[in-house]
Amino acid sequence: MTSKRKRHTFVVYVEDKPGVLNRVASLFRRRAFNIDSLTVGHSETTSESRMTIVVESDVGDARRIEANLYKLVNVVRVHDITHAPSIFRELAMVKVTTTIETRTQIMQLVDVFRARVVDVAPDSLVIETTGTEEKIEGLLEVLQPYGILELVRTGRVGMLRGKQGIAVEPSDRVEDEDPALDDTDTEDPNVSYSV
C-alpha cells in the first residue's frame, strides 16, 4: 500500500468568480495536501480561469484530490496531466550581483541557457528565463557563486501536446515516464541542464 509519491500536475478550469482561488487553496489545506506550486490566470474561455497545481502525492491521493476538486461547485474541469505527453514551463527572474570582471562571464552563461538579460545596472543584472524546473535549477546553480540577490519563480504551468483535448483517459496514460525530463525539444541538446 505504500505507493510512490511523486509530483502530480493538475490542470484545473474554474469559474472566473471572486473567492474561487480561496476555495481551491482552502481545499488543499483542509485535506492536508501540500501544494508545491499553484498558478492561475486567464484561459481560452473568458468566463473561466485556468490553474496549474503541482502536488507531491501518491496515485491514490491524486485521485482524491481530483474528486475533491470536482466537489467545489465553481470548479469546471480537472485533469491530472502528470502521465500525459505535456509541456511544462516555469518563468523565473534572477537578480545577480555583478562586477566588471564577472558581468561578461554571467552573460555568457545566460546565453548558453537561452535566458535573457532584462535589466543591467552597474553592480547587478536581472535575468529572465523560461523552461522546465530542471533548466531553471541548472541556471541557478551556475549563478549561485556570483551571488543571487533576489529570485522569483512563477511555478509550473502545463499544457498537453498536440491537438488532443485536455481530457486524457487513464488507459492512454504513459506510465512512469517523467515528462519533465522528457521535455527537452526546445532546448539545445548539447547543453545539459541537469543539476
Added chain:
Amino acid sequence: MSNVRTGAQIIWETLVREGVKTVFGYPGGAILPAYDAMLDYPVRHVLVRHEQGATHMADGYARASGEIGVAVATSGPGATNMVTGIATAMLDSSPILCITGQVGSRLIGSDAFQETDVTGVTLPITKHNYLVSNVDEIASTIHEAIYVACSGRPGPVLVDITKDAQQASTELEWDSSDVKLPGYAPDLRASQAEYQRAADLINRAKRPVIFAGHGVMLSGAMRQVLDLAERANIPIAMTLLGIGGVPAEHPLNMGMMGMHGEAWVNEAIQEADLLLAFGMRFDDRVTGNLKTYALNARKIHVDIDPAEFNKNVKVDVALAGDLSMVLADLSPFVESGDRAAWLNTINDMKGDVAVRDIQNLPDNGHLYAAHVIHDIWRMTNGKAIVVTDVGQHQMWEAQYYRHNEPRTLITSGGLGTMGFALPAAIGAKLANPDAEVWVVAGDGGFQMTMAELATIAQENIKINIAVINNGYLGMVRQWQEFFYERRYAATPLLSPDFAKLAECFGLSGATINTRVEVEPAINKARSDERTVVMDFHVEQEDTVYPMVPAGAALNKMIRRPSLAPIVETAEDE
C-alpha cells in the same frame, strides 16, 4: 401590475416559490429588512433562543422530511453562532439553507459593527456558500442554493446577503428553470463494465455483507436494498445514520456495526468475503483499526460522492452514483442464492448475547438507561421519531429502540454534536406535525441547548423529552473508566431539577427514579397536551457495551460482563 420588489421581499418570495413553509431564525440589525418583509408572506417563523438552535432545527426538519430546512440569522455573532449547526449538517449530508444578513456592501472589510467574514468562516463547512451584494442576484442565488443543497450529496449552503441588497429594489424576474452550473454534475453514472465486475463479485461471494448507510435513505433506495438482500440472501449491517433504512425486524438485518455495534455484526464483517457498502463512508467509528479491518473481504463501494472512494478503505469496485439508480442497473446482474451456511454462522455468533442482554436483568431496584429506552420503544410501538443527542444514551437508543421506518432516528453522527437533540426535534416535529416525536438526551447535552424549551413553549409544540440523567458526562466518563484509570476529570455533572425547570417554561415535568415508574411516566407524557420533560435518574456508572476501543480491531470488543457481577457491582457502590 408592477413586479418591482425589494431584496428583502425577494428573499421570501423566492423561498415561498421554492415551497418553504417554515423557517427558524433570530433577527438582528443586518437582517432587519428581511424580517420586516417577512410579515407579508405565508411563512411560519420560529423564533429560536440561539442561532445554533436554528440550524439544528433546520437540520432536524430536513432529516425528517427530506426537504430543505431553512435557518435565518443576522450578521456577525448571529452567523457565527450557526457554525456548529452548519458543520453538523455538513458531516451528515443534510440539506439546509442558511440565510444571513451582512453589513452594507460599502462597509464590507471595514470591521463594521457585527461584521464577520461569514462566507470565509463557513467555507470549509458548507457544500457551497454565496455572498450577495446585488439585489438582482438574490432570487437566482437562493434558487441555485436550494438546488445545490438538495442535489447530489446533500449539504448545507449559506447565502450571505448585504443589508443594502435587501433594501434595494428591482424588477423580479422569476426563473424557475433548472439550475445549470458548468462544473456541477450531481448525476453520476458508473460504467456497464463496472456493474458487471461488481455483480461477478457478488455472485461468487460466500460470505457477503451489505452495509446500509445514510445514503440508503437519502437516495430513497430502501426497497431496492431489501430486494437485493432478499434475492441473494445477504445479511445487512447498518451504520448509525443508516438505522431506519432497513427495518430492524427484518430477518436479514443484523443490526448496527462499529464501535458500539452488535458483537456478531462486527464479527461477521471481519469474517466476510465481500462487503457491499451502500451510501456510507467507512468512518473510523465503524471500521476500528484499518490495518486489521475486514482483511478477507473484497469491497464494493457505492456512493454519490467519488471523493469517498478509497479514502479510508481501499475498495475493489467503486460505483459512483445515486444508490437507487446504481441498484436499478446492478440488480439484473445479481443472481439469487441461499447462502444458508453463512446465515447459520451469523446466527451462531449471536450465541451468548441473550445472557449478556441487560433487558434480561431482573429488577434490582436500579434504573438502567437501556430499560428506559426499551420501554419507550415498546410503548410507542417503535413508531416514534426519536431524536437523540450525543453520548451513551445515543448508543443505547441505537441498540434498544428498534426502528422499522426510514427517517425515524435523527442523530448527529459524523460531528457528534452535543446539544443537537432538543432543537433538531423541534424541526422534526414541525416537518411532521402528526408524528410522535421523542427527544432522548443526556443530562450534559440537554443543558447545552435547553433554552430552546422556551421556543417550544412559545410555539406551542408538543414533543416528549427523556433526559437520561446519570450525573456524569457519561461517554467521556466511560472512556476515563477504561483508558484513564477512572480518573473522572470534569465529568461529574450537576444538573438543575429538570422537572421543575420544565414547569418554569410552562411545560410539564416528571422525575423518575425506579423501573416501575417508567411505564406510567411514559403513558402520562404521551397523553399530556404539553411537552413533557422526563428526568430519568439512571444508574450513574453504567457502560455502553460492547465497545471497540479506539484503534483496536473491529472484533476486539470489550463485552458486557455476564449479568450477575453487574448486580453486585451496582450494589457495592
